[in-house]
Amino acid sequence: MTITIAMPSAPPGTAAVREIESGAAKISVRDFDFFYGSAQVLHGITLDIPDQQVTALIGPSGCGKTTFIRSINRMNDIIPEARAKGTITIDGRDIYAPGTDVVALRRRVGMVFQKSNPFPKSIFDNVAYGLRIGGLTDKRSLREHVEKSLIRAALWDEVKDRLDDSALALSGGQQQRLCIARALAVDPEILLMDEPASALDPTATTKIEELIWELKANYTIVIVTHNMQQAARVSDRTAFFMLGRVVEYSDTKTIFMNPKEKMTEDYVTGRFG
Amino acid sequence: MSARRRKTVSAIAEGLCAVAVILALLPLAFILFYVVKQGASALNWAFFTSMPKPVGEPGGGMGNAIVGTLILIGLAALFAVPIGCICGIHLAEYRDSRFSSVVRFAADVLNGVPSIVIGIFAYGLAVLPVKRFSAMAGGFALGLLMIPVVVRTTEELVRLVPSGLREGALALGASRSRAVFTVIVPAALPGILTGILVATARVAGETAPLLFTSFNNRFWSTNIAQPIASLTVQVFTYAISPYDDWHRQAWAGAFLLVMIILVLSIVARLAVRRLEQMNRP
Numbered sequence: 232m233t234i235t236i237a238m239p240s241a242p243p244g245t246a247a248v249r250e251i252e253s254g255a256a257k258i259s260v261r262d263f264d265f266f267y268g269s270a271q272v273l274h275g276i277t278l279d280i281p282d283q284q285v286t287a288l289i290g291p292s293g294c295g296k297t298t299f300i301r302s303i304n305r306m307n308d309i310i311p312e313a314r315a316k317g318t319i320t321i322d323g324r325d326i327y328a329p330g331t332d333v334v335a336l337r338r339r340v341g342m343v344f345q346k347s348n349p350f351p352k353s354i355f356d357n358v359a360y361g362l363r364i365g366g367l368t369d370k371r372s373l374r375e376h377v378e379k380s381l382i383r384a385a386l387w388d389e390v391k392d393r394l395d396d397s398a399l400a401l402s403g404g405q406q407q408r409l410c411i412a413r414a415l416a417v418d419p420e421i422l423l424m425d426e427p428a429s430a431l432d433p434t435a436t437t438k439i440e441e442l443i444w445e446l447k448a449n450y451t452i453v454i455v456t457h458n459m460q461q462a463a464r465v466s467d468r469t470a471f472f473m474l475g476r477v478v479e480y481s482d483t484k485t486i487f488m489n490p491k492e493k494m495t496e497d498y499v500t501g502r503f504g
Numbered sequence: 505m506s507a508r509r510r511k512t513v514s515a516i517a518e519g520l521c522a523v524a525v526i527l528a529l530l531p532l533a534f535i536l537f538y539v540v541k542q543g544a545s546a547l548n549w550a551f552f553t554s555m556p557k558p559v560g561e562p563g564g565g566m567g568n569a570i571v572g573t574l575i576l577i578g579l580a581a582l583f584a585v586p587i588g589c590i591c592g593i594h595l596a597e598y599r600d601s602r603f604s605s606v607v608r609f610a611a612d613v614l615n616g617v618p619s620i621v622i623g624i625f626a627y628g629l630a631v632l633p634v635k636r637f638s639a640m641a642g643g644f645a646l647g648l649l650m651i652p653v654v655v656r657t658t659e660e661l662v663r664l665v666p667s668g669l670r671e672g673a674l675a676l677g678a679s680r681s682r683a684v685f686t687v688i689v690p691a692a693l694p695g696i697l698t699g700i701l702v703a704t705a706r707v708a709g710e711t712a713p714l715l716f717t718s719f720n721n722r723f724w725s726t727n728i729a730q731p732i733a734s735l736t737v738q739v740f741t742y743a744i745s746p747y748d749d750w751h752r753q754a755w756a757g758a759f760l761l762v763m764i765i766l767v768l769s770i771v772a773r774l775a776v777r778r779l780e781q782m783n784r785p
Binding site: 304306309311334335337338341342346348349350352360361364365410414417 | 668682686690
């Protein structure tokens with residue numbers, strides 16, 4: 232990688248960065264910095280993520296995409312020495328304001344991880360987990376919710392006869408869809424996906440992508456991906472990250488067909504990355 | 505280095521390893537062989553059911569000591585398992601805090617304290633004030649020996665649970681304690697259980713801390729406020745006596761102890777395998 236100069240020094244909040252196509256901003260990020268100890272990994276991130284659309288975050292490894300997506304549900308809180316500055320608001324409420332109920336936040340902002348992480352419990356108990364900790368105990372209601380979530384995650388037909396089997400007996404692709412079902416069960420408004428298909432084979436990846444496409448009718452989806460074709464296929468908007476900054480944020484078509492920044496073009500055409 | 509020289513060095517290293525393994529296993533083999541040879545012949549049904557007989561009277565058994573040992577182990581586990589597990593979970597969860605490093609160090613020191621010293625401590629704390637040896641005091645002493653083992657194994661195994669599971673639970677809106685008790689501890693349970701059984705097996709063979717806590721009892725007793733017989737103390741008493749009859753009984757007791765520990769270890773393994781099967785495809 233030879234690009235060390237020419238970081239676009241456009242101040243955060245330039246028209247190009249702030250502009251939104253349609254719909255209201257579900258998530259608004261303003262001058263968001265993030266530090267691990269003394270190392271700053273995010274610099275003045277400013278962008279608006281629209282409701283009921285898929286926003287893809289792309290960029291080379293170590294550019295801060297994952298740190299950023301984990302900031303939206305404050306998953307980074309569990310890392311000692313991590314520190315955030317600036318604001319992220321969801322529906323106008325600053326989630327980093329003191330006194331924010333992180334547990335309640337995470338119920339509204341679901342997350343699917345890069346490596347599928349089903350609990351060593353039955354398929355049913357995995358999906359029911361979030362509901363149970365939310366206080367739902369009625370068996371019939373639980374069963375209905377579990378079924379609905381599994382149907383939404385396009386997994387129901389494959390597991391309906393073995394809900395009591397261990398979730399670890401499922402294939403990798405099925406496990407990831409189970410994790411999506413588990414996240415959907417608590418009825419979040421936002422779904423964060425951190426490279427959800429990077430460990431899956433092409434068939435399973437296609438299934439996940441189709442799923443994302445269907446889910447966006449009801450959820451605001453933010454997806455981190457290394458796979459440019461995937462970003463182009465599933466997202467409405469794309470943000471290109473580089474060295475902890477947002478280089479360019481626009482609709483996906485513009486980013487891939489007609490990017491404004493040279494660096495974006497170089498990246499999406501595979502000249503570096 | 506030529507290929508030949510490399511192969512020679514490799515062969516020598518392998519040979520040294522094999523010798524070391526044999527040296528380590530030999531004493532075990534001898535002990536087992538000797539205990540089985542001497543003990544198995546003295547073992548019969550009466551040994552399990554009848555009470556010790558006075559000197560000179562043939563026969564008799566260790567029925568009361570077997571029950572006594574089980575009671576002592578039970579009391580020890582009752583005392584040590586909750587404390588040890590909770591402590592271990594705390595250490596794993598707050599691994600970097602100052603308090604944790606102090607606790608960890610304390611557990612390691614406690615682990616190294618000679619069991620006779622633990623016995624004296626329990627004597628001072630649980631025997632002297634009430635002026636009576638009791639099963640409770642014995643269980644307390646054994647429990648003190650168990651705690652550090654349970655603490656450290658629990659900590660190790662809770663730490664081994666992949667961080668993805670914790671994040672998954674937190675991302676679903678679980679509080680930290682909820683995540684620990686509904687996901688992380690269940691995932692580590694097979695290992696924690698083994699740790700408990702191994703710790704139990706270890707204290708089952710202890711004699712020194714019992715000598716002046718639970719003492720001994722020639723009669724049938726299950727009262728935990730009274731002195732109680734135990735296999736180890738009984739073996740000790742018989743072994744240092746001048747009577748051949750009692751020596752035979754001591755061997756039988758030793759044999760039984762070894763068997764109990766063997767069975768505990770096997771049960772631990774089976775339990776782990778079962779739990780793992782439930783957790784794996």
